[in-house]
Amino acid sequence: MQLxxxxxxxxxxxxxxxxxxxxxxxxxxxxxxxxxxxxSSLIIDKGKARSFWMQELHNYLGLPPDTxxxxxxxxxxxxxxxxxxxxxxxxxxxxxxEGDTFxxxxxxxxxxxxxPVFRSKYLIAASGIIDIxxxxxxxxxxxxxxxxxxHVCLICDGYEMIDKQCGLFVGxxxxxxxxxxxxxxxxxxTVFTQGRFEVSEEMRNKLREHGYRLVETPxxxxxxxxxxxxxxxxxxxxxxELEMGxxxxxxxxxxxxxxxLNLERDGGNLVTDKMGRTSHPRIFAIGxxxxxxxxxxxxxxxxALAATQIWRDIRRVSGARRxxxxxxxxx
Amino acid sequence: MQLxxxxxxxxxxxxxxxxxxxxxxxxxxxxxxxxxxxxSSLIIDKGKARSFWMQELHNYLGLPPDTxxxxxxxxxxxxxxxxxxxxxxxxxxxxxxEGDTFxxxxxxxxxxxxxPVFRSKYLIAASGIIDIxxxxxxxxxxxxxxxxxxHVCLICDGYEMIDKQCGLFVGxxxxxxxxxxxxxxxxxxTVFTQGRFEVSEEMRNKLREHGYRLVETPxxxxxxxxxxxxxxxxxxxxxxELEMGxxxxxxxxxxxxxxxLNLERDGGNLVTDKMGRTSHPRIFAIGxxxxxxxxxxxxxxxxALAATQIWRDIRRVSGARRxxxxxxxxx
Numbered sequence: 001m002q003l004x005x006x007x008x009x010x011x012x013x014x015x016x017x018x019x020x021x022x023x024x025x026x027x028x029x030x031x032x033x034x035x036x037x038x039x040s041s042l043i044i045d046k047g048k049a050r051s052f053w054m055q056e057l058h059n060y061l062g063l064p065p066d067t068x069x070x071x072x073x074x075x076x077x078x079x080x081x082x083x084x085x086x087x088x089x090x091x092x093x094x095x096x097x098e099g100d101t102f103x104x105x106x107x108x109x110x111x112x113x114x115x116p117v118f119r120s121k122y123l124i125a126a127s128g129i130i131d132i133x134x135x136x137x138x139x140x141x142x143x144x145x146x147x148x149x150x151h152v153c154l155i156c157d158g159y160e161m162i163d164k165q166c167g168l169f170v171g172x173x174x175x176x177x178x179x180x181x182x183x184x185x186x187x188x189x190t191v192f193t194q195g196r197f198e199v200s201e202e203m204r205n206k207l208r209e210h211g212y213r214l215v216e217t218p219x220x221x222x223x224x225x226x227x228x229x230x231x232x233x234x235x236x237x238x239x240x241e242l243e244m245g246x247x248x249x250x251x252x253x254x255x256x257x258x259x260x261l262n263l264e265r266d267g268g269n270l271v272t273d274k275m276g277r278t279s280h281p282r283i284f285a286i287g288x289x290x291x292x293x294x295x296x297x298x299x300x301x302x303x304a305l306a307a308t309q310i311w312r313d314i315r316r317v318s319g320a321r322r323x324x325x326x327x328x329x330x331x
Numbered sequence: 332m333q334l335x336x337x338x339x340x341x342x343x344x345x346x347x348x349x350x351x352x353x354x355x356x357x358x359x360x361x362x363x364x365x366x367x368x369x370x371s372s373l374i375i376d377k378g379k380a381r382s383f384w385m386q387e388l389h390n391y392l393g394l395p396p397d398t399x400x401x402x403x404x405x406x407x408x409x410x411x412x413x414x415x416x417x418x419x420x421x422x423x424x425x426x427x428x429e430g431d432t433f434x435x436x437x438x439x440x441x442x443x444x445x446x447p448v449f450r451s452k453y454l455i456a457a458s459g460i461i462d463i464x465x466x467x468x469x470x471x472x473x474x475x476x477x478x479x480x481x482h483v484c485l486i487c488d489g490y491e492m493i494d495k496q497c498g499l500f501v502g503x504x505x506x507x508x509x510x511x512x513x514x515x516x517x518x519x520x521t522v523f524t525q526g527r528f529e530v531s532e533e534m535r536n537k538l539r540e541h542g543y544r545l546v547e548t549p550x551x552x553x554x555x556x557x558x559x560x561x562x563x564x565x566x567x568x569x570x571x572e573l574e575m576g577x578x579x580x581x582x583x584x585x586x587x588x589x590x591x592l593n594l595e596r597d598g599g600n601l602v603t604d605k606m607g608r609t610s611h612p613r614i615f616a617i618g619x620x621x622x623x624x625x626x627x628x629x630x631x632x633x634x635a636l637a638a639t640q641i642w643r644d645i646r647r648v649s650g651a652r653r654x655x656x657x658x659x660x661x662x
């Protein structure tokens with residue numbers, strides 16, 4: 001059920017089989033599988049998963065290719081609720097490993113916040129990432145286009161960019177490298193650094209050799225209407241016309257609650273086995289937090305795998321149930 | 332486009348980037364990703380994927396939990412077609428590794444069959460498995476209930492069996508072991524061997540200790556109506572009432588076309604890396620053919636991963652595209 005400040009009290013003495021942090025595609029899929037495995041679960045969601053911002057999911061098997069990400073999330077939340085899973089809107093502040101259980105402290109409610117502590121045997125970290133967007137004075141101007149034709153994922157949206165005039169918005173020299181796989185879809189690439197870092201001579205030469213333009217003047221604003229970006233106006237008043245944009249400025253990981261647990265990482269991502277288990281035997285990581293490609297269908301699969309492994313673990317400890325009425329009594 | 336005997340001729344001189352064998356969840360998801368990566372692909376489907384038989388998909392994120400498997404497949408096929416992927420109904424008879432390409436011989440058409448040979452750089456084996464059903468004289472009697480409340484997948488349908496009187500239909504002593512994980516959902520288990528093999532004393536004792544019933548008399552027929560199985564009638568005329576059934580008789584692998592290629596296996600399943608690559612660098616295996624759990628959402632994710640890796644391979648060989656008009660001419 002949906003937990004609120006009013007009814008969550010009764011869950012504070014319960015030890016859940018698994019608490020899932022994050023109610024995006026991975027977390028919801030995990031929750032659906034957990035509940036169908038007769039395990040008790042709680043999803044704690046801070047809201048606005050990365051897929052919430054996707055205007056159209058073009059590559060998710062089973063859904064029409066213009067389905068908004070939020071429709072998938074709402075369907076998943078309804079599905080999970082129909083299986084009697086608990087769902088709480090809140091922000092996880094701390095996870096303490098108590099040995100057999102985790103104590104998970106949540107900030108619930110933006111005003112007059114309370115800080116309930118929930119307990120579980122297993123933890124699934126499914127809180128994902130969020131893309132860093134170009135920092136402009138008026139961020140609403142960025143939000144007007146991000147997720148429409150100002151994309152953040154080459155795998156998801158490269159197809160939409162085929163042979164289009166494309167702006168690549170980067171935050172570091174490393175992310176300029178995205179231009180080269182992007183050229184698979186379109187060679188008409190203009191790289192925008194906003195002058196935020198120094199571009200090496202080597203990279204300048206490489207861009208020049210490929211014919212890609214480099215613009216270092218800060219961006220004043222994106223131009224366009226009806227969520228269709230048509231170019232950028234620079235600080236010097238000049239305009240660069242574009243048909244598409246790809247933002248490649250890195251991501252923020254929603255994982256501060258994991259910091260004290262010293263899990264094995266590869267860069268910013270958590271290392272897991274094939275079932276999603278991290279270096280901690282009772283913590284699983286799924287979706288964008290783990291090593292792998294960041295795709296909705298992959299996160300959904302990750303959720304199924306992690307829930308299955310947790311079920312196997314718990315089932316093996318509890319052993320098989322007997323049909324009591326049929327037992328032959330010892331003579 | 333949909334290939335037919337009439338129009339397939341024009342594709343025989345084409346080398347596809349990837350041919351996908353199998354048009355189930357994994358193959359369709361792979362095809363959608365391949366086409367969105369601007370790779371040319373052909374899906375060859377013999378029809379009636381395992382998910383085609385699923386009356387209700389209860390655990391696929393994004394779809395209402397009463398969605399028939401065939402609805403998912405039809406949506407996926409439409410999606411793939413909208414991306415201009417080629418689709419052929421046919422049965423793959425042979426795959427020959429020619430070094431840089433594969434030659435794939437297909438039987439097309441049940442009557443007046445033709446045997447066209449298609450070529451591709453990469454191969455995705457996505458042809459899955461099919462469950463072995465209890466062999467009765469009247470197989471239509473089995474089909475009447477299979478996929479309704481006579482299930483084949485404990486992970487998918489255990490939830491439907493909670494505390495129900497459940498028949499477990501097995502084909503070997505090994506598959507009797509399914510009774511113990513099944514007991515997580517219900518302990519009211521009756522194992523049916525149909526007398527097809529000898530049950531060891533050890534297993535008899537184990538079943539007895541758990542209170543599970545063992546029936547070795549052959550089954551005459553399933554009882555029920557409107558696709559709801561309510562029990563079985565045995566050869567001796569006696570009736571065992573049931574509310575649910577689980578068939579655990581193993582699977583047939585649709586992989587004879589791979590036999591000559593000597594791919595690494597674990598039991599019947601192909602061993603792959605995280606992206607689905609088999610021991611052959613240009614053959615990927617996804618879904619139920621590979622090692623892992625047999626779930627629709629996992630197969631869909633597998634398809635995304637395999638297509639992504641093939642794109643990376645091909646892209647790296649071809650190198651980045653240049654914006655020709657912008658190239659600085661050498662002095």
